[in-house]
Amino acid sequence: MNCRELPLTLWVLIFVSTTESCTSRPHITVVEGEPFYLKYCSCSPAHEIETTTKNWYKSSGSQERVELNPRSSSRIALHGCVLEFWPVELNDTGSYSFQMANYTQKWKLNVIRRNKHSCFTERQVTSKTVEVKKFLQITCENSYYQTLVNSTSLYKNCKKLLENNKNPMIKKNAELEDQGYYSCVHFLHHNGKLFNITKTFNITIVEDRSNIVPVLLGPKLNHVAVELGKDVRLNCSALLNEEDVVYWMFGEENGSDPNIHEEKEIRIMTSEGKWHASKVLRIENIGENNLNVLYNCTVASTGGTDTKSFILVRKADMADIPGHVFTKGMIIAVLILVAVVCLVTVCIIYRVDLVLFYRHLMRRDETLTAVVDEIHSLIEKSRRLIIVLSKSYMSNEVRYELESGLHEALVERKIKVILIEFTPVTDFTFLPQSLKLLKSHRVLKWKADKSLSYNSRFWKNLLYLMPAKAVKPGRDESEVLPVLSES
Ligand SMILES: *[C@@H]1O[C@H](CO)[C@@H](O)[C@H](O)[C@H]1NC(C)=O
Ligand SMILES: *[C@@H]1O[C@H](CO)[C@@H](O)[C@H](O)[C@H]1NC(C)=O
Numbered sequence: 099m100n101c102r103e104l105p106l107t108l109w110v111l112i113f114v115s116t117t118e119s120c121t122s123r124p125h126i127t128v129v130e131g132e133p134f135y136l137k138y139c140s141c142s143p144a145h146e147i148e149t150t151t152k153n154w155y156k157s158s159g160s161q162e163r164v165e166l167n168p169r170s171s172s173r174i175a176l177h178g179c180v181l182e183f184w185p186v187e188l189n190d191t192g193s194y195s196f197q198m199a200n201y202t203q204k205w206k207l208n209v210i211r212r213n214k215h216s217c218f219t220e221r222q223v224t225s226k227t228v229e230v231k232k233f234l235q236i237t238c239e240n241s242y243y244q245t246l247v248n249s250t251s252l253y254k255n256c257k258k259l260l261e262n263n264k265n266p267m268i269k270k271n272a273e274l275e276d277q278g279y280y281s282c283v284h285f286l287h288h289n290g291k292l293f294n295i296t297k298t299f300n301i302t303i304v305e306d307r308s309n310i311v312p313v314l315l316g317p318k319l320n321h322v323a324v325e326l327g328k329d330v331r332l333n334c335s336a337l338l339n340e341e342d343v344v345y346w347m348f349g350e351e352n353g354s355d356p357n358i359h360e361e362k363e364i365r366i367m368t369s370e371g372k373w374h375a376s377k378v379l380r381i382e383n384i385g386e387n388n389l390n391v392l393y394n395c396t397v398a399s400t401g402g403t404d405t406k407s408f409i410l411v412r413k414a415d416m417a418d419i420p421g422h423v424f425t426k427g428m429i430i431a432v433l434i435l436v437a438v439v440c441l442v443t444v445c446i447i448y449r450v451d452l453v454l455f456y457r458h459l460m461r462r463d464e465t466l467t468a469v470v471d472e473i474h475s476l477i478e479k480s481r482r483l484i485i486v487l488s489k490s491y492m493s494n495e496v497r498y499e500l501e502s503g504l505h506e507a508l509v510e511r512k513i514k515v516i517l518i519e520f521t522p523v524t525d526f527t528f529l530p531q532s533l534k535l536l537k538s539h540r541v542l543k544w545k546a547d548k549s550l551s552y553n554s555r556f557w558k559n560l561l562y563l564m565p566a567k568a569v570k571p572g573r574d575e576s577e578v579l580p581v582l583s584e585s
């Protein structure tokens with residue numbers, strides 16, 4: 099039997115002795131003020147009934163031994179093979195003997211003081227050691243006084259856990275937190291007086307003596323996204339036995355890297371009496387050489403090893419921008435794009451109005467001033483050739499003007515053509531092919547029956563196609579508005 103088993107065995111013995119019906123221990127320590135009894139061990143039921151004389155004697159110190167009888171003390175009761183104290187007091191300390199015919203049994207009784215400041219007396223505790231995860235049972239029982247017990251309470255470190263129970267008990271798998279003093283207090287009535295008997299267990303929880311196979315927590319391979327120039331902390335944590343070790347391993351071909359530091363190991367005991375260790379590897383100012391290499395963390399014990407690896411990978415550029423900033427940026431970009439598209443669309447739609455407005459502002463004059471009679475020289479000096487297609491106004495003279503003008507416009511490229519359709523181009527058979535190929539924006543269609551207002555789109559478009567002209571103040575109002583109508 100080794101030393102570890104001793105407290106356990108002792109406890110079992112003591113526990114058994116409290117439930118025994120006779121008092122086999124020759125040396126007994128008891129706390130003052132509690133009911134107590136001594137019982138002769140070879141007492142058979144036959145003996146109990148037998149009329150054989152049974153004698154109880156007490157001797158203390160130098161005193162002669164005296165025979166005990168109910169008259170010697172009101173606290174003493176004799177029931178055949180049993181001597182009862184209601185309750186036992188300090189002056190009951192001494193040697194006791196029982197005699198029946200030629201049978202005899204002796205005890206040494208030591209009554210000790212009660213601890214007035216605690217719910218139990220330290221000298222009277224029964225120690226028990228339980229391993230973590232092993233079965234822990236605390237039962238409050240007293241077989242001798244069973245029939246007299248009114249109620250029983252169970253205390254842990256003098257704090258009530260269970261009360262008024264007939265047989266309070268605890269049954270569980272031991273944890274470190276279960277350590278403490280457990281006191282069973284039985285209350286019983288005798289001759290109208292209330293007594294209590296306290297039994298205290300000193301429960302010590304020790305860690306599981308069997309070794310576990312240590313394990314590293316988390317996945318075996320970890321990809322850690324990092325940014326160059328930043329720091330990273332690789333946390334390696336393990337569940338292990340007290341004597342196991344955790345260490346980091348990584349390639350150090352080019353000597354030890356001054357940017358890599360192993361931090362101090364942190365250990366915390368688990369409720370199962372094992373250890374939770376964590377060790378951090380700090381890599382400062384991450385460089386290209388730190389990327390895509392293995393940083394291994396290993397836990398080693400007599401039972402074997404476990405390794406996990408970390409790999410640093412470059413964080414994707416996109417992910418560099420914090421999520422919310424990225425979203426905001428995207429929204430702003432889209433809004434700007436929409437605004438630009440709207441602006442361009444508006445510019446295209448109101449192109450004519452915008453140019454006219456610009457001309458009005460700048461007051462530029464692109465027209466020529468010379469007046470020439472001859473058609474040709476007139477055409478030569480013209481900046482625009484306005485062709486008004488109308489069946490009722492078609493003559494040879496007009497055809498000449500048209501043809502020479504078109505020549506200037508299309509061959510010499512000196513003037514620009516503006517075609518105003520009174521009648522669709524397709525209705526004329528003699529028109530040169532080139533006229534039909536005129537850019538569509540240079541063709542204005544007259545659709546109305548009556549004259550259009552000067553503000554109408556037709557006149558604005560015509561004005562737009564014409565060269566810019568400075569507006570002379572004072573002449574604007576007197577100028578006759580152009581009128582175009584079928585005549
Ligand atoms: C038990 O009895 C003793 C005296 O006999 C008393 O001092 C003590 O307070 C009692 N304990 C409880 C829990 O009542
Ligand atoms: C209770 O047990 C612990 C551990 O075995 C021991 O250190 C302590 O002294 C004991 N307490 C008493 C009052 O016996």
Ligand SMILES: *[C@@H]1O[C@H](CO)[C@@H](O)[C@H](O)[C@H]1NC(C)=O
Nearest residue numbers: 246247248249264285287292
């Ligand atoms: C315990 O004692 C109290 C009062 O002395 C009594 O009222 C109660 O019924 C008793 N309980 C038991 C279980 O004997």
Ligand SMILES: *[C@@H]1O[C@H](CO)[C@@H](O)[C@H](O)[C@H]1NC(C)=O
Nearest residue numbers: 315333334335364376377378
């Ligand atoms: C490492 O991780 C463990 C759990 O996985 C945690 O308990 C511990 O506090 C961490 N250590 C550091 C230094 O972050």
Ligand SMILES: *[C@@H]1O[C@H](CO)[C@@H](O)[C@H](O)[C@H]1NC(C)=O
Nearest residue numbers: 347348349392393394405407
């Ligand atoms: C790290 O662990 C892996 C897999 O267990 C192994 O192949 C590699 O050689 C180890 N590297 C170092 C530097 O210990």
